[in-house]
Structure formats: structure tokens, C-alpha cells
Amino acid sequence: MLTCDQYHMPTTLPEALALWRAAPEGSRLVAGATDILPWAREGRAGHVHLPAMIDLSRIGELSGYAIADGRVRLGANVVYQQFLTDDTLRAHLPCMPFCSIWFADDQIREQATLAGNVVNASPAADGTPPVLALNGDIEIAGLDGDTVVRRSLAVADFLKGPGKTDLRPGEIVTALTCDSLEGYGGSFQKVGQRRSLVISSVCAVACIKTDPAGEVFEDVRLALGGIGPVPVRLTDIEDMLKGQRITRELIAEASSIPVTRVASRTRQDYRRTVVRGFVEAAIDDALADTGAPVPVPREREKSHV
Amino acid sequence: MSDIDLELQVNNRNVRRRAQSHQRLLDFLRDDLNLTGTKEGCGAGECGTCSVFVDGKLVKSCLMPVAKAQGTTIETIEGLAGEGMSGAGDLTPVQKAFHKTGASQCGYCIPGMVMAATSALRENPAADIEEIKERLGGNICRCTGYSKIFEAVEIARDVISGKIAATALDADGAGSSYIGNNVRRLDAPSKVSGRLRYAGDMVMPGMLHMQVLRSPHAHAAITSIDTSEAAALPGVACVITAADVPGEDGFGVFVHDQPIMARDKIRYVGEAMAAVAADDPPTAIKALSLIKVAYEDLPAVFDPEEAMQPGATVVHDYAPDNVVKHIPVRKGDVEAGFADADLIVEQTYETQQVEHAYLEPEAGLAYVDHDDVVTVVSPSQNITHHRHMLAKIIDRPINKVRFIMSPVGGGFGGKEDMIYQGMLALATMKTGQPVRLVFTREESIISTAKRHPARITYKMGLKNNGRITAVAFRMISDGGAYGLSTEGVMRKAAILSCGPYDIPNVQIDTYGIYTNNTPSGAFRTFGAMQAQFATESHLDICAEKLGLDPFEIRRINMMGDGAVTHTQQTLGSVSIGQVLDAAEQSSGWEAGAPRMRGPERSDLGGDGTRPPCTLGARFRTSGKPGRQEVA
Ligand SMILES: Cc1cc2nc3c(=O)[nH]c(=O)nc-3n(C[C@H](O)[C@H](O)[C@H](O)COP(=O)(O)OP(=O)(O)OC[C@H]3O[C@@H](n4cnc5c(N)ncnc54)[C@H](O)[C@@H]3O)c2cc1C
Numbered sequence: 001m002l003t004c005d006q007y008h009m010p011t012t013l014p015e016a017l018a019l020w021r022a023a024p025e026g027s028r029l030v031a032g033a034t035d036i037l038p039w040a041r042e043g044r045a046g047h048v049h050l051p052a053m054i055d056l057s058r059i060g061e062l063s064g065y066a067i068a069d070g071r072v073r074l075g076a077n078v079v080y081q082q083f084l085t086d087d088t089l090r091a092h093l094p095c096m097p098f099c100s101i102w103f104a105d106d107q108i109r110e111q112a113t114l115a116g117n118v119v120n121a122s123p124a125a126d127g128t129p130p131v132l133a134l135n136g137d138i139e140i141a142g143l144d145g146d147t148v149v150r151r152s153l154a155v156a157d158f159l160k161g162p163g164k165t166d167l168r169p170g171e172i173v174t175a176l177t178c179d180s181l182e183g184y185g186g187s188f189q190k191v192g193q194r195r196s197l198v199i200s201s202v203c204a205v206a207c208i209k210t211d212p213a214g215e216v217f218e219d220v221r222l223a224l225g226g227i228g229p230v231p232v233r234l235t236d237i238e239d240m241l242k243g244q245r246i247t248r249e250l251i252a253e254a255s256s257i258p259v260t261r262v263a264s265r266t267r268q269d270y271r272r273t274v275v276r277g278f279v280e281a282a283i284d285d286a287l288a289d290t291g292a293p294v295p296v297p298r299e300r301e302k303s304h305v
Numbered sequence: 306m307s308d309i310d311l312e313l314q315v316n317n318r319n320v321r322r323r324a325q326s327h328q329r330l331l332d333f334l335r336d337d338l339n340l341t342g343t344k345e346g347c348g349a350g351e352c353g354t355c356s357v358f359v360d361g362k363l364v365k366s367c368l369m370p371v372a373k374a375q376g377t378t379i380e381t382i383e384g385l386a387g388e389g390m391s392g393a394g395d396l397t398p399v400q401k402a403f404h405k406t407g408a409s410q411c412g413y414c415i416p417g418m419v420m421a422a423t424s425a426l427r428e429n430p431a432a433d434i435e436e437i438k439e440r441l442g443g444n445i446c447r448c449t450g451y452s453k454i455f456e457a458v459e460i461a462r463d464v465i466s467g468k469i470a471a472t473a474l475d476a477d478g479a480g481s482s483y484i485g486n487n488v489r490r491l492d493a494p495s496k497v498s499g500r501l502r503y504a505g506d507m508v509m510p511g512m513l514h515m516q517v518l519r520s521p522h523a524h525a526a527i528t529s530i531d532t533s534e535a536a537a538l539p540g541v542a543c544v545i546t547a548a549d550v551p552g553e554d555g556f557g558v559f560v561h562d563q564p565i566m567a568r569d570k571i572r573y574v575g576e577a578m579a580a581v582a583a584d585d586p587p588t589a590i591k592a593l594s595l596i597k598v599a600y601e602d603l604p605a606v607f608d609p610e611e612a613m614q615p616g617a618t619v620v621h622d623y624a625p626d627n628v629v630k631h632i633p634v635r636k637g638d639v640e641a642g643f644a645d646a647d648l649i650v651e652q653t654y655e656t657q658q659v660e661h662a663y664l665e666p667e668a669g670l671a672y673v674d675h676d677d678v679v680t681v682v683s684p685s686q687n688i689t690h691h692r693h694m695l696a697k698i699i700d701r702p703i704n705k706v707r708f709i710m711s712p713v714g715g716g717f718g719g720k721e722d723m724i725y726q727g728m729l730a731l732a733t734m735k736t737g738q739p740v741r742l743v744f745t746r747e748e749s750i751i752s753t754a755k756r757h758p759a760r761i762t763y764k765m766g767l768k769n770n771g772r773i774t775a776v777a778f779r780m781i782s783d784g785g786a787y788g789l790s791t792e793g794v795m796r797k798a799a800i801l802s803c804g805p806y807d808i809p810n811v812q813i814d815t816y817g818i819y820t821n822n823t824p825s826g827a828f829r830t831f832g833a834m835q836a837q838f839a840t841e842s843h844l845d846i847c848a849e850k851l852g853l854d855p856f857e858i859r860r861i862n863m864m865g866d867g868a869v870t871h872t873q874q875t876l877g878s879v880s881i882g883q884v885l886d887a888a889e890q891s892s893g894w895e896a897g898a899p900r901m902r903g904p905e906r907s908d909l910g911g912d913g914t915r916p917p918c919t920l921g922a923r924f925r926t927s928g929k930p931g932r933q934e935v936a
């Protein structure tokens with residue numbers, strides 16, 4: 001059971017930052033609460049008593065999104081279901097609807113934030129690989145005296161390991177900023193023990209842009225999750241594919257390379273097998289989403305034996 | 306803990322209440338507004354029994370701190386049916402459709418399912434079956450199964466859209482017989498509306514809340530328990546331990562080897578050692594942390610075969626060989642049978658421990674009534690036996706002990722054991738106040754009985770024509786720390802060991818063995834599942850070795866009408882032949898020895914199968930880049 005002395009619901013960022021700075025040690029920020037509440041249960045943290053909980057969900061500045069200069073700025077309160085139901089977000093972040101449909105379930109997606117997912121820094125987080133593929137930056141605010149100071153850094157640098165980030169005491173994440181990939185095709189692959197409500201054993205994301213004829217890879221973004229302490233971006237494979245003609249052989253060759261990136265503590269053989277299939281499937285599905293013809297025959301099992 | 310002044314709308318009624326900041330929306334609805342149609346199956350977002358609408362969006366109320374509900378509009382299962390906060394109106398088409406299709410067995414998941422179905426149809430009134438499945442993906446059912454639920458959602462969808470007439474929601478006529486006809490369940494309206502109260506939904510004035518201190522060790526002597534500090538905590542009404550048991554302490558379905566709470570030693574992780582009854586759960590939880598227990602570690606045994614060895618750690622002094630029960634059955638002459646065989650196949654099979662995972666975690670409410678009758682309300686699957694055992698344990702005449710069976714939110718055998726009712730009785734006797742205990746999901750998993758893990762060594766002799774000549778069957782089952790139903794499970798496993806086959810010579814030994822694992826108990830099939838897994842797997846292996854079709858080897862050996870089993874029961878009629886025919890036809894069986902593997906198989910990826918890891922039934926790809934549409 002999670003109990004606390006104070007539960008705050010600030011409505012402005014300066015108010016939240018002031019509360020957060022004044023909060024006794026051990027206090028926590030809360031967004032959707034979908035990580036925090038299950039954490040305070042038997043078998044994990046057990047019964048937890050917090051001095052203060054500061055709920056960010058009513059801060060106007062953290063909600064909504066804005067698109068400018070080829071970047072999408074997602075307020076920290078944006079929840080997963082929006083990636084599925086918001087037409088504009090779907091067009092600009094083409095991998096996110098697929099990530100979202102695999103994330104938890106329809107109900108938890110109404111609560112769970114992408115920012116909370118990234119800050120929680122689980123190696124199996126579904127949201128982080130897409131954010132890496134979208135060249136995501138994280139925006140952070142803190143207080144210097146009474147002045148709100150802001151900084152921004154790449155999500156790749158923000159994540160330090162399982163549960164570890166660059167967030168400093170007194171800071172609050174205000175937004176994630178991603179490339180707008182309008183015109184790209186997107187895809188997301190995930191495997192866990194069941195379909196809904198499951199933590200990824202492995203996940204993979206792709207965003208692909210082709211030439212107008214759909215014959216050449218113009219841009220490729222690939223990332224993997226669940227295979228080591230932090231999700232990884234596959235820049236080597238992206239470089240190998242960019243500018244090349246789209247062929248079955250090339251895709252099969254490219255997808256055999258990231259197998260060596262598997263650095264998880266458990267089930268390495270399984271994950272290696274999955275990774276190869278997933279990278280290929282991610283590319284195929286993203287191509288299909290662009291409307292480009294997927295090179296056939298699409299018999300992944302055979303091309304891998 | 307701070308309070309929050311909440312103003313919100315619940316089921317069309319304006320509510321202004323002071324809530325406690327640690328409450329979840331789920332607690333507020335259940336405890337403060339008495340809207341108990343919203344259930345807590347897991348408390349961790351995994352089951353969907355707590356689904357409610359917040360500002361029109363379905364969410365899991367166990368994951369929502371109550372402060373987030375400030376100013377919102379909430380709709381619970383009670384509010385779906387129109388009038389009043391507590392569901393006084395007529396059932397909705399979705400609820401009626403659940404009633405119609407029988408989509409309510411224990412009913413514990415059903416309010417959440419109805420909410421998820423309602424949400425699915427509100428989001429997309431034309432959702433097809435795949436999309437419905439996807440949108441209900443966050444809700445688990447353990448007993449109805451999903452077919453009837455999906456069928457209900459499809460009927461409701463078509464009635465709401467006007468595609469079919471509302472009469473589709475009416476009862477089908479039972480005709481002249483209930484058998485073979487679609488008969489509606491009498492209790493379904495109370496389940497689909499959330500009105501049915503399970504034990505954890507019941508409240509009484511002055512009720513105390515119980516929390517249990519559980520063992521962190523698998524095997525240890527308790528050298529002392531000091532409860533004084535816990536008992537002195539303001540808000541605590543009583544702390545109980547084994548010392549509070551006035552009578553003969555011991556319960557179990559067959560052997561009464563289990564004390565109400567650990568007495569002198571603990572035998573498994575999760576065993577109850579002490580319990581607190583307090584004004585509210587947080588106080589009771591705090592009190593648990595003030596109880597001081599001193600232990601002396603004992604060597605523990607976790608493998609039943611190891612526990613059978615001479616000199617092994619003894620779990621119960623009364624059973625120095627650690628055997629709970631050995632059931633031997635002999636028929637004919639197995640050695641002669643093996644000598645007569647053309648082929649002898651030997652194999653070992655193992656099955657694992659399984660949790661029942663009924664959606665209703667254990668819960669009970671006990672009180673002493675005006676006539677001094679100690680009364681326990683709980684979803685017990687065995688109330689009469691519990692009543693007799695409890696009378697002895699609390700040393701009261703049988704007419705001063707009463708058990709009331711509350712609706713069982715799934716049991717599957719897992720609620721046959723009296724593992725917590727005794728604690729409730731002791732606490733209400735000690736305080737004179739009603740006391741309620743509601744398990745968390747974690748507590749239910751760690752402390753209650755599981756299906757027996759079994760290791761079965763099978764030796765079968767066969768003629769080349771497939772006829773079985775002899776079977777030697779040896780099953781070692783892990784009974785865990787206490788006897789519970791082990792004796793009966795071993796007996797049933799021995800009776801059903803060889804399946805519906807006529808075998809002239811058999812030698813059967815089933816053993817239930819004490820270990821320091823979580824106790825094993827009753828679970829659907831009561832031992833037959835383990836035996837059948839071994840028997841049927843073994844027959845497939847034998848069929849492969851003899852080049853026989855698996856159906857054929859079974860038909861060659863199956864019992865017929867009038868057969869006498871190895872326990873001397875004469876069977877008037879035997880239906881295995883019909884069962885095999887039906888299975889063969891409906892499975893699209895390809896005749897022949899089971900030697901086809903991998904790519905040779907033609908039944909993979911065909912009709913009625915679906916590739917793994919696919920999702921996205923609601924995407925409608927338009928063919929244009931980045932232009933998927935979502936239904
Ligand atoms: C049943 C279930 C299924 C799940 N399925 C998935 C899944 O499929 N894939 C997946 O990746 N995850 C899954 N999760 C985990 C969880 O839902 C996600 O990690 C979610 O995105 C967390 O977001 P939140 O808003 O709920 O975070 P919270 O629980 O509110 O917070 C998470 C952490 O982030 C911190 N935090 C939140 N917001 C900020 C901020 N703005 N600034 C600084 N710190 C902040 C909090 O202090 C906390 O430490 C699941 C959880 C449950 C219970």
C-alpha cells in the first residue's frame with residue numbers, strides 16, 4: 001500500500017517546482033501513477049510511506065503538443081492513447097500508433113504518460129526505442145532561486161541504465177521533443193508472454209522513408225528495446241540501408257547484424273533469434289505502412305535457416 | 306496523512322466528500338460510497354475488475370490516486386443502468402446480452418467486463434470481433450471463458466445499432482427440457498449489474514480490518530513472538546497468535562495438521578504467524594511492523610524425492626517419513642505383463658505447481674451474534690466441514706458456530722481450505738466486533754494452496770498390435786508444508802491414473818509428500834490432470850514407436866460398456882469411443898503415426914489459426930504513407 005503525508009496537485013510549473021524543491025527527501029513526482037502504484041506492493045517495494053507526492057497531471061503547461069520546424073514537442077502529460085487516437089500525432093509520429101497499440105491496454109494508455117515511461121527508465125520500456133528513433137530530446141525544468149531554468153538533452157544521453165537517468169534533485173521533465181516524420185512509414189514489433197498488459201521481452205521500432213517510386217531507402221530509423229540495460233538505436237544498419245535499393249537480400253542481411261547487440265542478463269539465445277526476425281519484420285511493416293511494395297517472397301523463416 | 310476535499314460527480318449525482326490522500330479511486334468508490342460493483346482483483350492494473358469511466362474514458366481505478374478524480378465525472382457499473390447512484394434502473398443492452406449468453410459464471414470479472422464492453426461499443430459502435438477482443442484485452446476472466454463474453458458484446462452491438470431486433474436479448478424458450486436448451490442463469494442480473502456482494506464487499510457497523518503477518522522463512526522455529534508494541538498502537542483492537550486458540554488447534558480436509566497460525570514453527574514462506582485487527586487497514590499494516598518475531602532457522606526440504614530419503618529433514622513430527630499419503634493399487638501381474646510385451650516404453654513426466662488465480666482474492670467477515678454464535682461469512686467451498694473443525698478449534702458447541710457461504714468469485718478447489726476463517730473467528734471473539742480480512746492478490750498467491758506438482762514415472766508394456774499388456778505408474782507429488790487435500794488428490798490420481806483404458810496388469814503408487822514448499826491442495830480434476838498428462842503423452846509416444854495412429858492405439862485399448870476398472874468399479878456406459886470420434890472429426894486430424902514435424906505439417910497457419918504477435922485490428926491502412934486510420 002502506498003501512503004503519503006501530503007498529496008499535491010499543482011496547476012502551474014513554478015508552483016510544482018517550488019513544492020518539489022521544498023518536499024522532504026523521499027517524496028515523489030506522479031504523472032499517470034501506473035508505475036508508482038504497482039511499485040508500492042508486496043514483492044516489489046512493499047508498503048511505502050512517502051512524505052509527499054506531487055501530481056503533475058493538472059499542470060496546463062505540461063499537456064498537449066506543438067509542431068514546429070520539423071519537430072514535435074510533446075508535453076510531459078501526453079498519454080499513450082493520444083498516439084493512437086490523435087490524427088495529427090499519428091501523421092507526424094508514424095511509429096507511435098503501433099507502439100501504443102502494444103502498450104498495456106486501452107485503459108492504462110489513458111493514464112500512462114510517455115514521459116513517465118522514459119523517466120522510469122526500464123530496459124523493457126516500450127516508449128523509449130521509438131523516442132530514440134525519432135531523435136528525441138528531453139526538456140527539463142528546475143528552479144534557480146525563483147526563476148525557472150530549463151535544459152534539454154538527447155534522450156540517449158539522459159538514460160544512464162536500468163532505473164537511472166540524468167534527472168537531478170528538484171527537476172521536472174516538461175516535454176519530449178521528437179523529429180516529425182510525416183511521410184514516413186512506421187512499425188513496432190513486440191513479444192512478451194501475452195498480448196495485452198505485458199512487458200516486452202524484445203521490442204523493435206522502424207520508421208522508413210522511400211523515394212517516390214518506393215524502390216530506394218531514403219531514410220531509415222531503427223531501434224531495439226528489451227535486449228540490454230538501455231534501448232539501442234541501430235545507426236550502423238540505418239547507414240547500411242540508406243540510399244540503397246530495397247531488396248529482400250539487403251533486408252535479410254541487415255537484420256542479421258544486430259543479433260550481436262543482445263546484452264541482456266537472461267534468455268540471450270531466445271532474444272538473438274527474436275531480434276533477427278524483428279528487425280526484418282519492423283522494416284517490412286514500415287515499408288508496408290509507407291505504401292511501398294514490400295519485396296516478396298516474404299518468408300522470413302526460410303531466409304534465416 | 307492529509308485529507309482531500311473532493312467534489313465530483315458519480316453516476317449523475319454530485320458528491321462532496323473528504324477523502325484520504327492515500328486512497329485510490331477504487332477505495333473511495335468502494336469504501337466511502339459503498340459502490341462495490343467495482344472490484345479489486347489485483348490492485349496492480351492487471352485484471353480489469355476495477356474499470357470505471359472517468360470523464361468518459363475507461364480507466365483502471367486501482368491505478369488512480371483519488372486526488373486525480375477531483376472535479377471529474379465518474380460512471381461505475383452501478384451507473385450504467387440509468388436511475389440512481391446504485392443501479393436502480395433497467396439493465397443496458399450490454400448487460401442484458403451478458404445475461405442472455407450466460408456470460409457470468411462466478412461473476413467477479415463481469416462488472417469490469419461489462420464496463421470494457423460498454424467502452425468498446427461507445428468508442429466504436431461498429432467494432433468487429435477482432436477489435437472487440439483487442440479492446441477487452443485488459444480484462445481477465447478465469448471461469449466463464451471469453452467466447453460467451455465476446456458473443457454477448459456482438460449481440461449488444463447489433464441490438465444497439467438496430468441491425469437485429471431487441472428481442473434477441475430475450476430468453477430463449479427452455480422448451481420441454483433444460484438440457485440442450487439455452488437457459489439463462491438466475492443470478493446473472495445481480496452479477497452484470499454489480500449488485501452481488503462478495504465477502505470483501507460486505508460491511509458491518511464497527512467493523513475492524515485484519516492484516517496478517519506472514520512468514521519470511523521456509524522452515525524455522527519460532528522462539529518468541531512479542532506483540533505488545535503492536536497491541537498498544539492506537540487504533541489496534543487486538544493482535545492474535547497461536548496462543549489465542551482455546552481448543553484443539555488443527556485443520557485440514559483429511560489430516561488436521563495445520564494450526565490456525567504457526568505454532569512453534571513455520572513450515573513455508575507465507576504462513577500466517579500473527580494477525581492484527583484495527584480500525585483501518587493502514588493502522589493494521591503499521592501494527593504488523595511492530596510485531597517482533599525471533600526465529601531459529603531449520604534446514605528445509607524442497608524436493609519431494611529428497612524428502613523421502615532416510616534422514617531427510619522432517620516437516621511434521623507425526624510423519625517422520627514425510628509421507629502424507631501413499632495409495633498403492635495392484636491388479637493382475639505386472640511382471641508377467643511386461644514379460645509378455647513386444648515393446649516396453651519408460652518415461653518420466655513432470656507437471657508444475659499451478660495457482661488457481663480465481664479473480665476474487667480470499668476474503669471473509671466474522672462476527673459474534675446476539676446469541677453468542679461465532680459467525681464466519683466467506684467464499685468457503687467446504688462450509689460444513691469448516692464449521693465442524695472450527696467448533697473444535699475454538700472449543701464451542703457446534704450450535705454456537707455458524708458458517709455462511711458468500712458468493713464464490715472463483716474457487717476451482719482453491720477455497721476448500723480453512724486457511725483464514727479461524728483467524729477471523731479468534732479476532733471477533735477477542736474484540737466482540739465484526740472483523741473483515743481481504744487478501745491482496747500477492748497474499749493469495751503466496752499463501753494459498755496450489756495444484757500438486759508431480760513427477761510420474763511411467764512404464765508400459767505393449768504388443769506390436771498396440772494392445773497394452775501392463776503399466777507400472779509411480780507418481781511422487783509435492784504436497785508442500787501441510788496436508789490439506791493431498792490424501793484425496795493422491796487417491797483420485799491413483800483411481801484415474803491409467804485413463805479410460807482397459808489394462809490387464811497394473812501397479813500404481815501415488816505418494817503425497819511433505820516439503821517446505823507452499824502447500825498443495827485441491828485444484829480442478831483433483832489429481833487427474835497430472836495423471837492424464839502422463840498417460841496421454843505416453844500413449845502418443847508409444848503410438849509413434851509402434852507406427853500407429855494415436856486415435857487407433859486409444860481405440861484398441863479403450864474400455865467399453867460394462868468394463869471393470871482397476872479399482873473394481875463396473876462402468877455401465879463408457880463414452881470414450883464417442884469422445885474420440887468427435888475429437889478426431891473436429892480437429893481435422895490427419896491419420897497416421899504422429900511422426901510429422903515442422904514444415905511437413907499441413908495444419909499450421911491454416912483455417913482457424915492466427916499468426917502470433919499480431920495486433921492492430923482497428924488499423925485500417927489507407928495505403929498512403931503515414932496514413933493509417935484508426936477505427
Ligand atoms: C498493467 C500494466 C501494464 C503495463 N504495460 C506496459 C507496457 O506494455 N509497456 C511499457 O513500457 N510499460 C508498461 N507499463 C508501465 C507503465 O505504465 C509505464 O512505464 C508508464 O508509461 C509510466 O507512466 P506514468 O505516467 O504512469 O508514470 P508514473 O507512475 O506517474 O511515474 C513513473 C516515474 O516517472 C517519474 N515521473 C513521471 N513524470 C515525470 C516528470 N514529468 N518529470 C520527472 N519525473 C517524472 C515518477 O516520479 C516515477 O518515478 C505497464 C504498467 C502496468 C501497471
Ligand code: FES
Nearest residue numbers: 347348352353367
Ligand atoms: S486492474 Fe485494477 S484491480 Fe486488477
Ligand code: FES
Nearest residue numbers: 411412414446447
Ligand atoms: S466469471 Fe469471469 S472470473 Fe469468474
